[in-house]
Amino acid sequence: MSALLAAGTAFPTPEIEYSAIAPMLVVFSAAMLGVLVEAFLPRLLRRRAQLIITFVALAVALGFVVAERGRRGFVVEGAVAIDGPALFFQGTILVVSFVAALVMAERSVDPAGDAFAPRASALPGSVDEQELTARGWLQTEVWPLFLFSVGGMMLFPAATDLLTMFVALEILSLPLYLLAGMARRRRLLSQEAALKYFVLGAFSSGFFLYGTALLYGYAGSVSLSAIATALSVNSQAALLVVAGATLLTVGLLFKVAAAPFHQWTPDVYVGAPTPVTGFMAAGVKVAAFGALLRIMYVALGGLRWDWRPVMYVVAVLTMVVGTIIALTQSDIKRMLAYSAIAQTGFILIGVLSTNAMGLSGTMFYLLAYGLATVGAFAVVTLVRDPAGEATHLSQWAGLGKRSPLVAAAFALFLLAFAGIPLTSGFSGKFAVFTAGVAGGATGVVVIAVIVSAVAAFFYIRVIVLMFFSEPAADGPVVVVPSSFTTIAVALTAAATIVLGVLPQPVFDLVSHAGLFIR
Amino acid sequence: MFPWLTTIAVVPLVGGVVLLAMPKGRELLAKQVALAFSLVALVLTVFAALAFDKTRAGDLQLTEVHQWIPAFGIDYAVGVDGVALVLLALTTILVPIVILAGWHDADSAAASVKGYFALVLILEAFTVGVFAATDLFLFYILFEAMLLPVFFLIGRYGGPQRSYAAMKFLLYGLLGGLIMLAALIGLYVVSAQNGPGTFDFTTLVGLHIDPVTQRWLFLGFFIAFAIKAPLVPLHTWLPDAAAESTPGTNVLLIGVLDKVGTFGMLRYCLELFPDASHWATPVVIVLCVVGIIYGALLAIGQTDLYRLIAYTSVSHFGFIGLGIFAMTSQGQAGATLYMVNHGFTIAALFIILGFLVNRRGSRNIADFGGVQKVAPLLAGTFLVAGLSSLALPGLSSFVSEFLVLVGTFERYKAVAVISTVAIVLAALYILLMYRRTMTGDTPDIVRERVHDLKGREMLAVVPLLAIIIGLGVAPQPVLDVINPAVDRVMATIGATDPAPVVPAQAAEGTAP
Known part of the structure; x- marks a missing residue:
């Protein structure tokens, strides 16, 4: 007993700066509170309680991020870095999640309830399911899952060692695998998407972990700065570090949906409930790019002459593949999925320019892209026929005549994706392209510019369809949503315009965020 | 100092928003409001022109500078020199005329009438901004933004083929714009290497850029402007767009918007990249000459009235490009004057043809004949506009075409000689069209449907013809404003007019 006590005193108490990690603590605590709510509150009260917990937690966490904005340093025994980029990414994730949560909370667009299956365990098409639907049950477990995922996303770009990063990656991914399989409509498709996402996601986690192991073997540590030090000491890049870095990067490129690791994206985006698609398209991308940037700039900065050419190829391949395949799509969600892949290619230009402008440009792009993406998928939830969402392109014909406002909002998001001036997408593209040219990647930027012109075709095609065609007689209806989705679409549309016309405040924010601390 | 240029751009923009906010069903009111806003912009332009000091027309005047995105050295900066001022005036004069002439253009469309006029006004705002911008980023933004109202x-x-034409127009325009964006970013990065990066035109003019980079940047800008102008072989969007547009849209598209391309070549390509411009001149001149002849030949072969006019424009844009890249002061002054004259001439042609086509319900030349018997005013005014298009002395285009040819002849004799062939071809395409549509027997359907111009229509056409004749007889006031600006361009690019090769005695004898 005394021996145990002696050992206990010898074990140093870890020093934890609670205020610095308060944003993450708030979100994780709220998630656990949500689990308790599921266990102890009667069914009727759960939805309201979960909504209050979720929105309050996100708002409070954002408040903490703002309050900590000046803080720089390693916390929690060096496992987490609180620096400008980390705080900006956390803020972005919280803002995007808040808007995505508004879309998820929508209950009036589907006559049967919200976007999620009444009970995910009920067999699709079974009597059980019909009964639950008739009783109007809602699956409120989505909210704790959502919050766990948000917490993981916040930890991912702030983690300073590969193991913490891995834990964060799993925390953000596992709830998403579940959420992807919970669609109320087209449930088989949704479950297939979830399984596909899970299997491929586990595969990519394996790559990440294997890469971590090899880098540990090289540097003797999983800490990013230790790996950087080891690289600077050894003049030659050993096979071990190249292999490790490659595997690690593959794992991350999978998460950001870069070619050739993008195969899962279209199926998962299409199968998942549309509000979840918007959330993961935006949130996962922000978090994973944050982590990718930290690894590339902090740990592997000394190797940049080796990985930059590879990133050139990946970036070009991603934008070309995303764009070319998007040209042939006839389903709006699939088209948006391939467009998301193409956008990844553009954002990678910011990563591979390896300068301060590239970092700040990427941060701006992610915020602009994240908000527009959530908005675009929110609009997709509104165009419905009796079977659910009407996602075939031909069903969107003449939407501009029927619902000019909804069509105008969607057109705005598409114009932002296409990078038309005075939208947020243009400001973001301009920032990363400028960083790319300044960083010596002029060739990639020229290709990106030409690809943008091609990509404009499929974005504009939808606008043509919405505004220049006659609506079909038996076309879908645009349902009038409750204030949840209305606010989400209005917020994202406003942000898309403001970030396009007056981007200076956000440019100030990202350039003052500075670099990663090492 | 009153912000004239911003006000001229904001007034139509406000007008556009007001129109969009108006209730449905008040179509007459919408048209009147649109006309009122465009007239206010015109009056403001007159005041701005009065505030403009013509003695230093080579300088950027009426300037306003406000910080916009300091992170990238981007300002909201506007100002005009002589060239920009006359093009701005062209815009604000044509818009009320287009609104008046296109009073019923949108009545039969499925989309709303107020939307049509709102788009016209929004387009006017962007166009004024493009001519006035002196910050390259602002210019680029508006250059791209202009595409959307036209789209x-x-x-x-x-x-009937409008979706296809609109898409083709937009994609061509976007491609050009994005290539320019790459060059613009390159230019910014170069400027950032020698101090704080900037997009300010006057600062960038003095920038030293190494020759190879300069060529790439020049190409980026030039391709965008060549698509916009359009120059052969990047012209294929124009006939499709022209054939499917309403006459009013065509006036704004070909009469005004395409001038942004040639204006951009003169202002930005030449002044920012003088060495590269000299390097590219031989190719550009060849493309212009090809355009002049090819456009004219294709115009002769057209069976569609709008397409025919579109191809004549391809030919005329060749002349404008030739004048700019001849790098003589006469050539460039002629080219600038040509931009103005072509704008008014093409406006008259499209507006009058629009009246005719809307009455008959067909753009096909073979469906017409003997119009002058049933609609003598229409045929007569059309003839005047057509003669201006073929550069008949006494009408406006003659002066500019002559100046371009003289300016070109000073430097490139063979080129000038070949280009004069187009004058003969111009007579062919205009007069053949006139003969086929206006003279001969009048088919019953034409007799039945085509009636002569009425009050509102005359109100739109008369000012155009007055300007065409006025600029044909007395172009000097406009040239006085253009010349100093052209001299500035010539000085920036380090070009001097070739010394006239005349026997010494003769020169002594004629010199005053």
Whole structure:
């Protein structure tokens, strides 16, 4: 007993700066509170309680991020870095999640309830399911899952060692695998998407972990700065570090949906409930790019002459593949999925320019892209026929005549994706392209510019369809949503315009965020 | 100092928003409001022109500078020199005329009438901004933004193939714009290497850029402007767009918007990249000459009235490009004057043809004949506009075409000689069209449907003809404003007019 006590005193108490990690603590605590709510509150009260917990937690966490904005340093025994980029990414994730949560909370667009299956365990098409639907049950477990995922996303770009990063990656991914399989409509498709996402996601986690192991073997540590030090000491890049870095990067490129690791994206985006698609398209991308940037700039900065050419190829391949395949799509969600892949290619230009402008440009792009993406998928939830969402392109014909406002909002998001001036997408593209040219990647930027012109075709095609065609007689209806989705679409549309016309405040924010601390 | 230029751009923009906010069903009121806003912009332009000091027309005047995105050295900066001022005036004069002439253009369209006029006004605002911008980023933004109103004007109010034409127009424009964006970013990065990066035109003019980079940047800008102008072989969007647009859209598209391309070549390509411009001149001149002849030949072969006029424009844009790249002061002054004259001439042609086509319900030349018997005013005014298009002495285009040819002849004799062939071809395409549509027997359907111009229509056409004749007889006031600006361009690019090769005695004898 005394021996145990002696050992206990010898074990140093870890020093934890609670205020610095308060944003993450708030979100994780709220998630656990949500689990308790599921266990102890009667069914009727759960939805309201979960909504209050979720929105309050996100708002409070954002408040903490703002309050900590000046803080720089390693916390929690060096496992987490609180620096400008980390705080900006956390803020972005919280803002995007808040808007995505508004879309998820929508209950009036589907006559049967919200976007999620009444009970995910009920067999699709079974009597059980019909009964639950008739009783109007809602699956409120989505909210704790959502919050766990948000917490993981916040930890991912702030983690300073590969193991913490891995834990964060799993925390953000596992709830998403579940959420992807919970669609109320087209449930088989949704479950297939979830399984596909899970299997491929586990595969990519394996790559990440294997890469971590090899880098540990090289540097003797999983800490990013230790790996950087080891690289600077050894003049030659050993096979071990190249292999490790490659595997690690593959794992991350999978998460950001870069070619050739993008195969899962279209199926998962299409199968998942549309509000979840918007959330993961935006949130996962922000978090994973944050982590990718930290690894590339902090740990592997000394190797940049080796990985930059590879990133050139990946970036070009991603934008070309995303764009070319998007040209042939006839389903709006699939088209948006391939467009998301193409956008990844553009954002990678910011990563591979390896300068301060590239970092700040990427941060701006992610915020602009994240908000527009959530908005675009929110609009997709509104165009419905009796079977659910009407996602075939031909069903969107003449939407501009029927619902000019909804069509105008969607057109705005598409114009932002296409990078038309005075939208947020243009400001973001301009920032990363400028960083790319300044960083010596002029060739990639020229290709990106030409690809943008091609990509404009499929974005504009939808606008043509919405505004220049006659609506079909038996076309879908645009349902009038409750204030949840209305606010989400209005917020994202406003942000898309403001970030396009007056981007200076956000440019100030990202350039003052500075670099990663090492 | 009153912000004239911003006000001229904001007034139509406000007008556009007001129109969009108006209730449905008040169509007459919408048209009147649109006309009122465009007239206010015109009056403001007159005041701005009075505030403009013509003695230093080579300087950027009426300037306003406000910080916009300091992170990238981007300002909201506007100002005009002589060239920009006359093009701005062209815009604000043509818009009320287009609104008046296109009073019923949108009535039969499926989309709303107020939307049509709102788009026209929004387009006017962007166009004024493009001519006035002196910050390259602002210029680029408006250059791209201009595409959208035109895209909707063609796509929502055009002919049967309107979706295709609108899409083709937009994609061509976007491609050009994005290539320019790459060059613009390159230019910014170069400027950032020698101090704080900037997009300010006057600062960038003095920038030293190494020759190879300069060529790439020049190409980026030039391709964008060549698509916009359009120059052969990048012209293929124009006939499709012209064929499917309403006459009013065509006036704004070909009469005004395409001038942004040639204006950009003169202002930005030459002044920012003088060495590269000299390097590219031989190729550009060849493309212009090809355009002049090819456009004219294709115009002769057209069976569609709008396409025919579109191809004559391809030929005329060749002349304008030739004048700019001849790098003589006469050539460039002629080219600038040509931009103005072509704008008014093409406006008259499209507006009058629009009246005719809307009455007959067909753009096909073979469906017409003997119009002058049933609509003598229409045929007569059309003849005047047509003669201006073929550069008949006494009408406006003659002066500019002559100046371009003289300016070119000073430097490139063979080129000038070949280009004069187009004058003969111009007579062919205009007069053949006139003969086929206006003279001969009048088919019953033409007799039945085509009636002569009425009050509102005359009100739109008369000012155009007055300007065409006025500028033909007395072009000097306009040239006085243009010349100092052209001299500045010539000085920036380090070009001097070739010394006239005349026997010494003769020169002594004629010199005053």
